[in-house]
Amino acid sequence: MKPINTFIEGEEVTGFYLLKSVNIKQTNGNSPKDYFDLILGDSTGEIVAKFWEASATDKETFFAPMLVKIKGHVHLYRDKLQFKVVQIRPANAEDGHQITDFLRSAPVAPTDLVSTISAAAATIQDADYKWIVDQCLAKVGDKLLHYPAAKTMHHAFYAGLAYHMVRMLELAEFIVTQRPFLNRDLLITGIILHDIAKTEELTAELGIVSEYSFTGKLIGHISLAVNWITESAIKRGIDLNDEKLVMLQHLILSHHNLGEWGSPIQPQLPEAIALHLIDQMDAKLQAAEDAVMGVAESGSWSAPVRALENRPMYRGKDKI
Numbered sequence: 001m002k003p004i005n006t007f008i009e010g011e012e013v014t015g016f017y018l019l020k021s022v023n024i025k026q027t028n029g030n031s032p033k034d035y036f037d038l039i040l041g042d043s044t045g046e047i048v049a050k051f052w053e054a055s056a057t058d059k060e061t062f063f064a065p066m067l068v069k070i071k072g073h074v075h076l077y078r079d080k081l082q083f084k085v086v087q088i089r090p091a092n093a094e095d096g097h098q099i100t101d102f103l104r105s106a107p108v109a110p111t112d113l114v115s116t117i118s119a120a121a122a123t124i125q126d127a128d129y130k131w132i133v134d135q136c137l138a139k140v141g142d143k144l145l146h147y148p149a150a151k152t153m154h155h156a157f158y159a160g161l162a163y164h165m166v167r168m169l170e171l172a173e174f175i176v177t178q179r180p181f182l183n184r185d186l187l188i189t190g191i192i193l194h195d196i197a198k199t200e201e202l203t204a205e206l207g208i209v210s211e212y213s214f215t216g217k218l219i220g221h222i223s224l225a226v227n228w229i230t231e232s233a234i235k236r237g238i239d240l241n242d243e244k245l246v247m248l249q250h251l252i253l254s255h256h257n258l259g260e261w262g263s264p265i266q267p268q269l270p271e272a273i274a275l276h277l278i279d280q281m282d283a284k285l286q287a288a289e290d291a292v293m294g295v296a297e298s299g300s301w302s303a304p305v306r307a308l309e310n311r312p313m314y315r316g317k318d319k320i
Contacts, residue, residue, distance in 0.1 A: 005044040014071040018102035049083035067091035080303040106163035110145040113162035129189040135232040143199040151209040154283040158207030190251035197224035
């Protein structure tokens with residue numbers, strides 16, 4: 001099986017891949033025809049694909065996520081590799097492939113990631129913060145074992161959300177040691193809770209986001225997380241005007257920093273600044289890693305990366 005990250009412009013490829021996304025679109029022109037706009041993936045990456053001859057039967061046959069066998073050609077479109085599908089069929093039991101073999105997953109076992117998050121929660125000394133974290137983790141349940149952190153931007157893979165949280169917790173431990181004036185309990189609590197409501201914002205299966213949920217579209221993970229914190233506080237009998245509670249809510253509300261990025265207020269606490277910068281560092285470095293690791297063996301530059309202000313990333317010789 002040819003890994004997607006080794007695809008080269010102009011080659012013909014036949015093999016089994018994960019169908020991560022299926023959208024029916026129409027061609028331009030006086031007599032528009034339906035076609036499939038697809039995303040194919042494997043454990044090494046993904047590629048946009050087009051199937052121009054989609055029939056009525058095809059529309060009822062193909063959905064995401066599922067394994068498919070495809071035949072087609074790799075070509076360049078707007079500086080990005082794209083795949084033109086000539087033939088496609090669903091995989092079957094006789095093919096001998098499992099969908100889990102084609103999933104990209106966090107490089108750390110999901111159970112270990114969740115265990116690390118639980119261990120960090122157990123170190124929170126403030127009883128109210130610890131209560132709130134425990135309540136929110138219980139609300140999420142086993143979703144942390146497989147949920148991605150986003151649809152496409154960063155950590156968009158199996159257990160990506162837990163991996164993102166753990167990497168941030170590691171950075172935070174260094175920073176609070178270097179800057180002991182920071183409130184460690186507040187920062188650790190904010191890291192665990194800042195994206196936790198993505199488990200309600202996103203509809204995901206096997207680490208693949210199919211869509212944003214109804215509540216996700218209308219409310220979003222930032223507001224949802226603040227709601228969860230408020231619910232937990234009410235259950236514990238915490239005054240909703242309590243300074244500690246408001247400070248925690250502020251961390252969640254401000255962690256995207258700007259209104260156009262989804263935050264209604266900018267960071268105004270040292271811990272809020274730390275949370276935002278730690279979040280940005282991990283998200284952007286993951287996006288850069290994905291871009292560099294996804295560069296074809298014959299190339300040096302990635303396609304423009306949306307999470308990095310649409311800048312392409314250069315893969316040095318030490319990454320080959």
